[in-house]
Amino acid sequence: MAKQVVPETARRRRRPTRQGTVLSERLIVETALRVLREHGSGGLTARRLGTALGADPSTLYRYFGGMDELTRAIGEELLGRALDSWSASGEWRADLRALGLAVHSSYLAHPQAAALTASRVTGRPREIALDETILGILRSAGFPDPAAVRLYHAFIDLSLAFAALDAGALALTEEARAADEDLWSSTYARLPAESFPHIAATAALLAARMPHSAYPVVLDTLLAGAAAELSARRRTGLDRED
Amino acid sequence: MAKQVVPETARRRRRPTRQGTVLSERLIVETALRVLREHGSGGLTARRLGTALGADPSTLYRYFGGMDELTRAIGEELLGRALDSWSASGEWRADLRALGLAVHSSYLAHPQAAALTASRVTGRPREIALDETILGILRSAGFPDPAAVRLYHAFIDLSLAFAALDAGALALTEEARAADEDLWSSTYARLPAESFPHIAATAALLAARMPHSAYPVVLDTLLAGAAAELSARRRTGLDRED
């Protein structure tokens, strides 16, 4: 690669583009989020982002190694926003619930971006801060380390997986999304009861429920299981460690 | 659109390509799975698939409306294989567990394909058959319809979301995947204990657990919650419906 990416902190000269914009990682990421919202998850292209910034597409390579690295920066931004919007109450179960919902809704606030990034691990600073927070809540709640790690793993992967799934549904174009929802009231509701008795019997309930996210239900189930585990552990006197 | 896609069942003439292959939806989907495995989730292109089939890329448009429709056909194939590999035992909890794991591992058997398709709803026949099966298990187990639909929703979305997440990790190129795994034993394990006490304290456990899927843990938690709900319902005499 001929071009070198200069770390944002080491950046000194800020030469404006021909159209007068002064670029920065932050401006690029925010503009990318806007472009994604306006043009859909497939609409983030180097050329389009360049135009939106008032800069040549190739300028982006001065800031990011490629579109992939830009994508990871966007993902970190969403995780960071989730953590910023959250505050601790001290009650572990409520805190985890709020944090999970914060991550989920931070992604869903930018579904087109989330669909691109939610299944990637960035290893960037703000993602690490989030991990530290979750582990802290669990260990402070009294879970021994192996249980804390198991629950951390389940919690974060569950939240990211649902964020990606739900964002994917929201990120479709409006007509495609409506068509997917209608599937439940059209195709599924009209299946013959002889061949598909169970779908036919529950068609109305399905049409009402399927357009929403299952994440809260599953998250609450996970937290309820964890709470039961914790109280069982207290009852039996903290004698097991796994 | 100038070209018409002829439904597979209505297809009569089977003219071989210049290189002698006789095309069919089935052959195309299977070849696409092979191409995906060999070239990664971004490696399925019309031109490459054409070459692999010994046919011109544009010929694919005689069989599918576009790459998107081909993608959905691949997704349905994976779900169909999961259902085929499964058989009912009559014990609802064991059956659901086996079915969930079957879906998960069917996707993970073709991670590059799964990464492309797992978050899409196809509405195709074999996907409908899977849905009917799950609802049947729950309703036969004694869950009233609203609970059955709620659990069906949680179950299927959980399974698909984790399939997508885990497939995404597996679908990375070998070096990228190894780098991601190493993150836990390199970056995370070396964070200073002063700033990140919880990560530092659990680094070894994290490195051991994070490379595996959290799906079984979460699935079992969900099924345990459902079982508890069912027995509570029996105890209180089936008087509630939600």
Place this chain on the structure above:
DNA sequence: ACCCTTATGCCAACGCGGTTGACTTTACCT
């Protein structure tokens, strides 16, 4: 057994994508 129709495959081209190498300009350091 032979046509005729038309399904099916092929070809060439279009516009758009990411990315790169060589270049110009200009902010900053000395």
Place this chain on the structure above:
DNA sequence: AGGTAAAGTCAACCGCGTTGGCATAAGGGT
């Protein structure tokens, strides 16, 4: 004030999905 190299620009490369027009041969009707 001048030199240097960072930051922005330009033109080009190659691969992508997709399309319209064309060639050809499969298979039904007679």
